[in-house]
Amino acid sequence: MMKTVILIVLITFSLLASGKKFRWCxxxxxxxxxxxxxxxxxxxxxxxxxxxxxxxxxxxxxHNTYDCIDKIRANKADAASLDAGDVYSAVKLYGLTVVAKEIYDQGNCVFAVAIAKRGTLDIQSLRGVRSCHNGARWTSGWNIPLGFLLARNSLSWDEAQPLSQAISEYFNASCIPGVGVAAPQLCALCQGQKSYVRDRNHFCETSSNEPFYDSEGAFRCLKDGVADVAFLDHLRIMSATESEQQEYELLCPDGSTAELTEYSTCNLGKGPGRGIVTRNNFQKITNKFLSMIQRLFGHKGKERARFELFSSAPFGGKNLLFRDATQHLQLLEEQLEIAYVLGLDYVALLKGLGHEGSSLDNSVVRWCCISDAELRKCEEWALNIKSDPLVCVQATSMTKCIEMIKSSEADAVTLDATHVYIAGRCGLVPVAAECYGGDCAPAAETMEKTGKLIHLQHKALPPVYAVALAKKSAKQIHIHNLRGRRSCHSHLYSPGGWLLLSRHTVGAWQNDTENCDIASAYQNYFWKGCMPGADGNLCKVCIGDGEVEGARVSSRCAASHNERYYGNMGALRCLVGNPSGRSFGDVAFLEHSNLLQNIEDLGSSGWAKGYTPLDFELLCPDGTRAAVTEWAGCNLGPIPPSTVMTRPVTVTKISDFLLKSQESLGSELDSEFQLFQSWKYGESDLLFKDTTQYLVHASHLSYQKILGESFIQLAESVFNCTPAGILDFCKQDICASSSN
Known part of the structure; x- marks a missing residue:
């Protein structure tokens, strides 16, 4: 290893010392x-x-950024600083590598802002206006604003057409340097020199010869009165003059406006800033070069009096070679996956915007399934939907589905309330919520049908209730003496069997102790049990698939229906024991909604004969017991509805797909395939809860609105001190908001 390093250093020195200069583009x-x-x-x-x-x-x-990329590829230049959108293209489409990132006051990330003259516009009235953008496929001028408009369904894009065409139809005219010749409307406002001679043609190109290029140019375009709105990064307005601050304002996502100084709370989103690219075989040399010039001429450089690396004022320009706002360059490890350089959310956004060209993934909906049974139901769904291509992808748990959606390996999944909270923390957003019961909204609430998904004007989704269930014959058991008993939980992180349960067991028990990690508290509280997805003694009662001995090892305690004690039906099976009468618990924590149906199914499925609702009782919070039908007055708390979650940029696609599915497959009893029934696959609640009456349009609601304040507060207090690998995974995202 040491020999290799010495060899590379020697090659570096010999290359540069022998007259082969380091070539900056x-x-x-x-x-x-x-x-x-x-x-x-x-x-x-x-x-x-x-x-x-x-x-x-x-x-x-x-001539422009793509000419730089070509020159570096062809070994005619060695490095250049590019916007993150161009960095992604340089790596994924042209085989270059990223060696360093510019770091600003906010880290490597920039806020994408929309600016207009005071009193002229709001974010909801952009259709038909004139726009200027700092650059095509750039973070703050293209990727984040377009992702925002698509997520809000303001911009309609049929993925069969180029995105540039959809933008042409949305804005009246634009200047988006670098957009190319495919959409002339998007260059209509640009003012660079036009010429048939390549070296003299600067119209709409990504270089300073186009007056409206970069954030400086986009703002100039607005100030010159050429455009009505400008999309750029916050670094430009950090240095806004007093008169600029008086004359212009930010357009906020909620329709309000704000002062230019309020970019951290009024923006369209956050994404990575600029990075430095080079060829793969030149990474070590470029790294060494950047390290050297930064050590000499950076903000703490020894020779800063002679030359300032991050200042452009002496040369009569701004952001020359590097952004003037750069505090320092962060050198990167070799061969880092681009998603870890630019962030998972950002890379997923670029894929959603077609940065790698059109692919099959863009035209299909990839639904995440967490078991063999869900996969079977999903495949039948795919065969029956006909109008939209559905692809079923398999994961091992709901948390794995969240990872896959965030990483753009899947598109959508239905999650229970706790997982909705986790997914929201991970940057996913709601599309539709399940609605249960005969009357899904109080009469006072007005509902209108938008196509086929029901749209609630006000949030009025009825909850299900978490209940604790015991056999009637086990009369000594009540809610206050569960410590040291055998427990059955639907799964790890389940709203009723993990989160709400903590209030009545480990939360109360641990109140005045320092250990607030409820995952480990449950291990000590119960003697043993089955909590699929957990470990230790909370897996000891689990039975795996319960049929094929060889498969038992891998599926035992799995956080999916491959564990027969998973979910509401699974917790009930666990309470009565497996067909041989072994492996059972003393208490089960589940949801009330399909409890009576599940008790009936115990017999019809051949799991356990002879049980009726009269054989079970609910354990009430006050220490009493009640009949299983008394759940309204004897429960552990309300659970918000399960919700379909996706990435922001794919909201419209998933929403449209669910509209078509529900219209054709929702509740027609004579249909061979039923979206909200799972009995024929040998399980319950596959893909959706079986008690779902219909799906409610929810993309206008935040995940916090759907879950409600008290549920959010409980989830926050628990996850603040209970480790969760999925939240650590999501924290890796370089632009994750600190409030997340």
Whole structure:
């Protein structure tokens, strides 16, 4: 290993010392000047050191960012600083690698903001206006604003057409440098020089020769009165003059407006800033070069008096070579997966916007299934829906589904309330909520049918209730003496069998102790049990698939229907024991909604004969017991409805798909396939709860609204001190909001 490092260093020195200069790609005459000054400064200071091989820099002038990428690929230049959108293209489409990121006050991330003249616009009235954007496929001028408009269903995009065409139809006219010739409307407002001679044609290109290029240019376009709205990053308005602050305002997502200084609370989203790219085989050399110039000329550089790396004022420009707001360059490890450089959400957004070209993934809905039984039902759904391509992908648990959707390996899944909270923390958003019971909304609430999904004007979704169930014959058991008993829970993180239960057991028991990790508290509280997805003694009662001995090992305690004690039906099976009469619990924690049906199914499915609702009782919070039909007055708390979650950019696609599914497959009793029935697959609550009457349109609601304040508060207090691997996975996202 050491020999390899020494060899690379020697090659680096010999390449640079032998007259092969480090070649930086520039996009304007002003950048050429700054680059030349950097070269001069290096020459002046480096002979005094041992690393004189770095004194030679060559400044390679390119027409635009994609010309830079081509030059680096063709070994005619070595490195360039690019917007994150172009970094992604450079890596995924052109085989380059990213070696460093610019770090600003907010880290590597920028806020995407929309700016307009005071009193002229709001975010809901953008259709038909003139727009200027800092660059095509750029973070703050294209990716985040378009993702925002698509998620709100403001912008209609049939993925069979180019996205640029949909944007042309949305705005009246635009200047989006770098958009190409496919959509002339999107360059109509640009003012770069037009020429048939390649070197003189600067119209609508990503270089400083286009006056409306970059965030500086997009703001100029607005100030010149050419456009009504400008999409750019917050770094430009951090340095807004007093008159700019008086004349312009930010457009906020909720339809309000705000001062330019309020970009951290009034923005369209957050995404990665610029990065430096090079060829794969040149990463170590580029890394060494960047480290050297930063050590000499960065904000803490030894030779900063001679040359300032992150200042452009001496050259009469802004953001030359690097953003002026850069605090320092963060050098990256080699061969890092691009999703970990730019963030999972951002990469998923780019895929959703078609940055890798059209693919089969764009045209299909990939539904996440968590068991073999769900997969069978999903495949039948796919055969019956006909109008939309549905692909069924399998995961091992609901948390794995959240990971897969966040990583753009799946598109949608129905989650219980606790997992909705986790998914919301991970950046996923609601599409539709399940509605249970004969009357899903109080009469006072007005409902209108928008197509086929019911749209509630006010949130009025009836909850289900968490209940504790015991056999009637076990008369000694009540809610206050469950410690040390055998327990059956629908699954790890389940709203009723894990979250709400904590209030009545480990939450009360642990109140004045320092250990608030309820996952480990449950391990100590119950003697043993089955909580699919957990470990330790809370897996000891689980039985796996209960049929094939060889498969038992892998499916035992799995957080899916592959564990026969999973879910509401599973917890009931666990309470009565397996068909041989072994492996049972003293108490089961489940939901009331299909309890009577599940008790009936125990016999009809051949699991356990002779049980009726009279054989069970509910354990009430006050220590008494009640009949299973008395759940309204004897429960552990209300559970918000299960909700279909997806990435923001795919909301409309999933919503449209569910409209068609529900219209054709929802509740027609004579239909061969039923969306809300699972009995024919040998389980209950597959893909959706069986008690679902219909799906309610919910993309206008936040996950917090659906879950309600008290549920959110409980979830926050629990997850603040209970480790959850899925939340750690989501925290990796480089632009995750600190409030998440």
């Amino acid at each position: 520039t996009l304007s005459d002003l950048e050429q000047r700054k680059c030349a000054e950097l070269s001069k400064a290096l020459t002046a200071v480096l002979p005094l050191t041992t690393a004189s091989s770095f004194t030679r820099i060559s400044c390679i002038r390119a």
